[in-house]
Amino acid sequence: MQKLLRMTHQREVILDEIKKSTTHPTADELYERIKKKLPRISLATVYRNLEIMSESGLINKLEISGRQKRFDWDLEQHDHIYCVQCHRVDNIDLADKKDVTLPPEQNRGYMVSGCRVEFYGICPKCSNASIKKKKGERKKMACKSKCGSKELSEKQREVLEALAKCKDACGSKDIAAATSLEPKQVSCQITALKKKGLVESPVRCKYTITGDGKNALS
Amino acid sequence: MQKLLRMTHQREVILDEIKKSTTHPTADELYERIKKKLPRISLATVYRNLEIMSESGLINKLEISGRQKRFDWDLEQHDHIYCVQCHRVDNIDLADKKDVTLPPEQNRGYMVSGCRVEFYGICPKCSNASIKKKKGERKKMACKSKCGSKELSEKQREVLEALAKCKDACGSKDIAAATSLEPKQVSCQITALKKKGLVESPVRCKYTITGDGKNALS
DNA sequence: AAGTAGTTGATAATTATTACTGTGTCAAGC
DNA sequence: GCTTGACACAGTAATAATTATCAACTACTT
Ligand SMILES: [Mn+2]
Ligand SMILES: [Mn+2]
Ligand SMILES: [Zn+2]
Ligand SMILES: [Zn+2]
Numbered sequence: 001m002q003k004l005l006r007m008t009h010q011r012e013v014i015l016d017e018i019k020k021s022t023t024h025p026t027a028d029e030l031y032e033r034i035k036k037k038l039p040r041i042s043l044a045t046v047y048r049n050l051e052i053m054s055e056s057g058l059i060n061k062l063e064i065s066g067r068q069k070r071f072d073w074d075l076e077q078h079d080h081i082y083c084v085q086c087h088r089v090d091n092i093d094l095a096d097k098k099d100v101t102l103p104p105e106q107n108r109g110y111m112v113s114g115c116r117v118e119f120y121g122i123c124p125k126c127s128n129a130s131i132k133k134k135k136g137e138r139k140k141m142a143c144k145s146k147c148g149s150k151e152l153s154e155k156q157r158e159v160l161e162a163l164a165k166c167k168d169a170c171g172s173k174d175i176a177a178a179t180s181l182e183p184k185q186v187s188c189q190i191t192a193l194k195k196k197g198l199v200e201s202p203v204r205c206k207y208t209i210t211g212d213g214k215n216a217l218s
Numbered sequence: 219m220q221k222l223l224r225m226t227h228q229r230e231v232i233l234d235e236i237k238k239s240t241t242h243p244t245a246d247e248l249y250e251r252i253k254k255k256l257p258r259i260s261l262a263t264v265y266r267n268l269e270i271m272s273e274s275g276l277i278n279k280l281e282i283s284g285r286q287k288r289f290d291w292d293l294e295q296h297d298h299i300y301c302v303q304c305h306r307v308d309n310i311d312l313a314d315k316k317d318v319t320l321p322p323e324q325n326r327g328y329m330v331s332g333c334r335v336e337f338y339g340i341c342p343k344c345s346n347a348s349i350k351k352k353k354g355e356r357k358k359m360a361c362k363s364k365c366g367s368k369e370l371s372e373k374q375r376e377v378l379e380a381l382a383k384c385k386d387a388c389g390s391k392d393i394a395a396a397t398s399l400e401p402k403q404v405s406c407q408i409t410a411l412k413k414k415g416l417v418e419s420p421v422r423c424k425y426t427i428t429g430d431g432k433n434a435l436s
Numbered sequence: 437a438a439g440t441a442g443t444t445g446a447t448a449a450t451t452a453t454t455a456c457t458g459t460g461t462c463a464a465g466c
Numbered sequence: 467g468c469t470t471g472a473c474a475c476a477g478t479a480a481t482a483a484t485t486a487t488c489a490a491c492t493a494c495t496t
Contacts, residue, residue: 006442006493027484042445047484049443063283065334067452068483081320081328090326099317102299102337108308109342110299116283118334119320124327224462224473245452260476265453267474285484286452442493449486460475466468 024070024089083123242307301341
């Protein structure tokens with residue numbers, strides 16, 4: 001009744017791609033890279049195998065801040081630092097990690113099985129970027145105004161222009177990267193543009209500009 | 219143009235409920251408790267205000283393992299331990315926390331703004347429970363077999379019986395707690411039961427047994 | 437060769453959270 | 467007292483990441 005794993009070609013490629021990476025990739029980052037080698041692979045296969053491989057100890061699934069799980073080929077005990085802005089994750093080596101132990105009177109009756117240390121801050125790339133981005137001193141309330149009006153808001157135009165430059169459908173993350181907007185704002189703008197018929201969504205979470213959209217820009 | 223916060227009744231009740239709690243509740247745990255005082259409050263209001271209040275420093279939003287965000291009224295710097303089985307979170311006090319500093323040559327160019335220490339393990343409640351639960355030594359692969367067949371699988375019967383005992387609609391978490399099954403498996407069983415017409419879902423994510431369901435049990 | 441258990445791609449479903457919409461409340465300013 | 471405008475609300479739709487289901491396929495074991 002023992003469940004034995006087969007090393008399928010898909011699994012091999014996935015494992016290979018993780019081992020090659022230095023960035024603690026997410027499932028969909030891996031999917032994007034793997035698609036180039038196996039164009040017919042399904043995102044579900046990537047998720048499925050990441051789960052299976054981390055359960056059987058071939059790779060490590062990280063518990064880390066942020067919504068998405070990240071994966072690590074390095075099975076040695078080590079800790080991480082992550083960027084609160086772009087969610088990038090890097091390795092760190094804590095010399096005095098063994099000092100971080102829980103005094104027994106503090107353990108609340110838990111059977112302690114481990115400890116994670118996570119530093120956070122702004123990565124070099126983001127701290128450079130933020131210097132030229134600080135114009136405007138944006139109020140936090142994102143995307144309330146103009147969402148319903150007929151004409152394009154500044155942000156909507158920005159998103160639409162970025163979309164016009166893409167050859168194929170792209171996700172809100174790609175657009176966020178191409179503009180100075182945050183993903184949250186981007187998807188909100190896209191919704192508004194979709195309603196106006198200026199963009200459309202060929203598949204879930206991917207968007208393209210429509211003919212009307214191109215006209216609206218000119 | 220300064221955004222000023224109003225202390226509405228809803229906000230007061232939410233804040234009150236957090237301050238009363240010792241368990242680092244999630245948004246929907248709070249919602250469930252608050253509904254008893256304000257039956258007409260919307261889940262969106264709870265989320266909105268938790269976000270607003272944590273942004274303005276009235277409460278703390280925790281970055282912690284697990285899918286759901288948790289909230290803490292305690293604004294003092296402290297760390298947490300969490301149960302990998304039931305996701306309970308408790309406070310801990312680390313005597314030598316200040317020793318955990320990142321050597322400057324290790325910071326990878328980050329502007330470090332903080333550090334989180336998180337212990338994990340099995341909480342007392344779960345380690346007691348697991349003693350009597352170990353019969354069967356369950357293989358992990360959850361819910362492959364029997365999902366489509368006409369008769370009830372052992373797990374389906376278990377879930378259905380738990381549902382029969384509930385007066386009102388309840389979520390998969392409640393059922394997981396009442397049975398020896400994991401939430402993942404529960405929701406899978408429920409889907410199968412729904413397909414057979416033995417349970418129904420009056421609202422999203424809440425389930426009740428149907429007449430047919432009761433008959434199937436006897 | 438046949439049977440069986442593992443695997444895949446496609447797609448639907450789930451979960452936690454956030455956005456939108458129309459309506460409501462309230463404190464100035466007239 | 468009436469208007470205005472910002473903040474809030476309930477209800478609901480939409481989003482994003484992940485997980486489940488299913489029919490077809492593939493590799494092993496006998
Ligand atoms: Mn690492
Ligand atoms: Mn705490
Ligand atoms: Zn960064
Ligand atoms: Zn527990």
